[in-house]
Amino acid sequence: MGSLENGSDEPLTPMGRLFLQKEMNQVIYCAFGMRQPLDVDALKLAIQNCPMFMHPRFCSLLVRDSAGREHWRRTRVDIDRHVILVHGPIAEGLSDEAAVNEYLANLSTDLPGLMGDDKPLWDVHLLMAHQCMVLRIHHALGDGISLISSFLGGSRRVDDPEAVPTIGPPSSTRRRRSDGGGEWWKAVVRVLEVVWFTVVFVVELVLRIMWVSDRTTPLSGGAGVELWPRKLATARFSLEDMKVVKSAVANATINDVLLGIISFGLFKYMDQQSPNAVREGTRITGVAIVNLREQQGLQELSNLMEGNPGLRWGNKFGIMPLPVHYSRSCGDPLEYLRKAKSMVDRKKKSLEAHFSYKIVDMAMTYLGAHVASLLYYRICCNTTFSISNVFGPQEEITFGGNPITYIRANVSSLPHALTMHMVSYAGRADMQFLVAKDVIPDPDFLAKCFEDALLEMKAAASTAPNSKK
Template sequence: METIGSLKPLNIERSAAENEMTPDDEPLSPPALLFQTPRLKCYVMATMGSKTKWDPSRVKLGLENTLAKHPRFSSLLVMDERNDGKMRWRKTKVNVDEHVFVPKIDLDKMEDSADEADKYVEDYISDLHKTKMDYSKPLWELHILNIKTSGASGVVVFKVHHSIGDGISLMSSLLACTRQSSNPMMLPTLPTSSRVRSHSSSKPKGLWCTFWTMISMVFNTFVDILILAATALFLKDTDTPIKGSPESGYAKKRMVHKLINLKDIKLVKTAMNTTINDVLFGVTEAGLSRYLNGRYASKQGENAGYEMASKTRDFLPKGLRVRAALYVNLRPSAGIEAFAKIMGNETKLESGNKFGYVLLPFEIGLRDDPLDYIRRAKATLDRKKLSFEAVCSFAIGLFVHKSFGLQTVASLMHNIVSKTTVSFSNVVGPQEEISLYGHPLAYVAPTVYGAPQALTMHWQSCGDKMVLILTVDSNVIPDPHKLCTDMEVSLNSIKDTLSKRGLITVK
């Protein structure tokens, strides 16, 4: 594991003038510095499946014209030991050949087995996570695996150090390299949320609602910060079969994903008058409940297994505390077009890391009515929207950093996150089918390695699909594919219930 001490220092043998700060040098932001500490060293990994084989020469040419021109993707991380010992970004010329890897694969062993190919890709990504990054060049790599899996004809794995940017800025940068498959000249489009405003409310009612909203936000924020403080001091999640140890961030992880029809999620959303986030959170709660019930059944020596346990008996202990750490981007999204202009040297844009986090409680339990999972999810998320928890968590981190130093805030964040069970996020993707450097994509599956939890869960929309990505500590969750299946089964159960009640029509 590399540490801060392994960063490439500036050459102190140079002249004094050469060692001075240059106008182009940029200091790392506090969140970026956090991701350079040993306790919070994280990597973003994005797996992209193509409907065709990958052409390495086209990929390299595309990278030269896009990411290699991005300010962060074309900068070295250096430490100025002569002056203040601080880390800075320093522009450099990118040699794309040093960042693209095409391993040799024995295709004969996997010609007739998609399962073997899937396992090979999963093993490759798992090993890649533990491979040290070379600090003598910009902190990103792209690996081309021309192997036919169950969901693609070829796969690329993009690995980037989390200090380069948060999930939103990195995903926006990646999507700015893509084009619509139906129109290679057009950038992808992201869905926009539309809010319907009622004009029937009278002015006094509007004033009263505004006043009550303000009171609710102050109260909710106060309660959330108290819970955050309690978590930092003593409040931790129940030791369930999916709860990792504080050292889970160092463990070798395994990433799996599952493709789900986005139309099914939208059907549930419309029928229950909720948001896609509500549906995903409800499905997650239902899937975790189903999976944990099966794990507790096996723990008690039941031979019935997961399926029978989830259908016939409730093995879940009462009062389980299971929470997710949800990371919230605090910088207004500039849009894909803005990132495309950055790589075209047409504009400058603030990027990097700027996020807070909130603690989301799951109410683990088996429900007689599957729709209750969505209702409870909506209530939970609606309440969290009336809170400044994310902003306050970011502000507290900055205060601790300035007052007590980087290592203190790193220990604080590690302590809080490690006491929760799941890292959770949902990233909005393009509405249409897209291509990366002329290769039509079947899916995009991002995740983060290094979080001090045994389970990291991402939902990523892409065209007409929703991709569920799980990154797990295999010593804690040895069957992540089963957890994926439980998520899908839970969604189908909710959809079937709506269909039986005549609320949706399933074709």
Template sequence: MGETPCVSLLKATKTPKYRARIVALKEGEDDYEQPLSPGARFFHEPGYNVYIIAQMGVKDPIDVDELKANIPIILDKYRCFSRLAVTDKNGNMRWVPTRVNVDDHVIVPKIDPNMESADKFVEDYISNLTGSCIEYSKPLWDVHILNTKTSNGQGTYVLRAHHSLGDGMSFINLLLSYSRQASDPKALPTLPVNKKSHHHTTRVTNFISFCMVVWNTLVALVLFVFTTMFLKDTETPMKASNGVEDRPRRIVTRSVSLDDIKVVKNAMDATVNDVIVGVIQAGFNRYLNRRFGENNKPVPENIRLRAMISYNMRASTNVEAPSSNAVNEHETWGYKVGYILLPFNVKYRSDPLDYVREARAIMERRKASLEPFATRFYAKLLIEKLFGMKVAGKLNRKVYYNTTFCFSNIPGPKQRICFLGQEVTYVAPSLYGIPSALMIHVVSYVDKVTFILSADEETIPDPQKLCDDLQQSLQHIKCSVLAKPCVEN
């Protein structure tokens, strides 16, 4: 059984050199060896060694033996977890199959039953993990089992995996495919679908709308290209300094009521995503006013503050039950995203509802464009036709350094779910190793929306206060709506 990993610098790990063949799973499986996709290769470039780290709370203590018994079943379907990332003599990287020793990947640390705060222990444990990396001598994932009673349940899974294995939606679908609705053990979970906010539903109804889509796409692409070269956000206390990708992070969560968000959504004819973006804008205004005030400085006028968003390019997000066949990784797994640069207006507004109105206007412009498709094409053009991986990797990191934070809004299951027979109380995915001081994931689950902040404490020493600002901003916006029952009419 594994032990708690020691801390090592993220940038220190190197991939093993490729030799003729690593251990094959079966005789004659040579076609299973594959080169890394350009998207996956990005995550092995210097300064961009990114890991997904996800918490999942369960109602009862976790049965470690049952988990170990199920892992080979999962590996048989998702074979990317049975591969090594290796480098050949020419510097090319390939996925090479190997046999997996489950005990090397399931970590069960010894826990003091008399600890003062189990919640603080889990938070500190995860923070410690964000300063370490997984050795390339084994597949790049592990699962940490923390069987201690917290405010969210009796046990906590902590899944850590290198981002080159797949994007966020890949991992969400893996989790949900092995889950069932708590109320119906035979039914798969379902995800909410908001067609109004989906880029794939961008419609061209006439010549004017066609021109608007073309124009918005062109403007977005030009701004993205400029950002890879020189266009920077305003220097604020939230802006990262050099070396941020190699520092440990503090990951904190805060849950709010989904009904509160829907009250605002319905009153203002907006989407849930519009409201969330408005809440973040208002929360950032509160946070920056406090941080600048600590140094007796006014908040600068006309702050340029943008989020880097990875946008899911899959045509479908349906949850599929696992079968006896391995997944078709070219279609359902891997790294299939485009990029969006989303501006956030953090000016003070006397009417809190203005933050949501502005967010709705910004999102409407994004929906009337093909920005993620254009930026994905631009990234592939840089890699395959113009400069190659090294230059493209540097430009990619520059986008993160020139913007302020990363943002992701992931719809979670509408029903309570059970994973391997255990009821899940919350799910909180995040990242570390990114060249940004702040990453905000927003995940819905049943009647809650959870903000997950991954913060560099050197830049943002008080991420819990930022959570307070987000929560209070939602309450102010909701109170403003209740005070004006006919907001838009």
């Protein structure tokens, strides 16, 4: 155990405590492919100098007081205890991608391997034979936005070794916020829309917590599924292809395209694997993770590191149930995008994500962490899948002097049998599918369904009348 430094303990945030409950014990896994063989000493030095690992959360032990409440206590970090070297191939006869995915899938069910009171709740696995660095970080330390921002603060661009990377969503995804002006009555209509959609969607959210659930499909999970063995697969998308599809539907965003791909891909998978097992019009609901920070990117890194209360470190996100409806008769692939955009536009007019954050926060304050975790757990049990999307660097980057070839992320198991996490990087986007293998035995085929869905949507967009050539 590292020797403790003098100073008062700091209590965990409410969301941090949520992720320590057994129902929601979440660990984030992020894999970085490296172009060159791993230099262990160079990577250790880069880790020690990286803003993320210098943050107080990463230099603190998780301790509990006599009342059982959790606190952070500063300690000295022994880097050698946090860096785990994995020599030799993960399994014989597997490609690097398949081997890394197998390692991550096995790691996702090994939660006790990270928990303990003798060192901070993170470690780094260096897969030497596969030129891959895996970060394993407990979700109590922070969410995807704060973690990716701080980690990339310790990286540099390949084309300019003195410059930090540029991250954040394309400007088009923020365009709608800047659209404004007009007569006073339009402002009144917008306010009324916000109130109406907020009430409707918050009521639906509460009903999801209580008893309303999706019908059983070949993708369904449920209580206890988070403990089942996992498999992991990767779907690879071109951001340029996604932009072509986006241009075919007015005012669509990359996130709209992503949801269109998800609905089209899931239906393709079910039609192939379990034809006639799902009734026409069946509702399949995903849980989307929504960032609630005003900014995301390296522009907020200094504020996060300095503890600015408006941009506090930790977990600041809400959830937004996203329903899609199964349909065999949709001949135009772009119809999936149009339906997704229509639904997301209504969701964006509401404050549902903010209310979901407040509901959990109030439950933590007045009812305790266990009750709050059960509320979140119930939502997961009553829906079918979870999805998140994090915008990564726009340029190729290096870490420890070694160019990074891909960035992929996922989290440990939820009651869902299917969790999806997409990270964009240098014009590409990789989506990880973590599945319960007893429910979805062939996640590679599922990944192919998603890749084919984008290609079919691109082909349709190329001939659409309003497509921008």
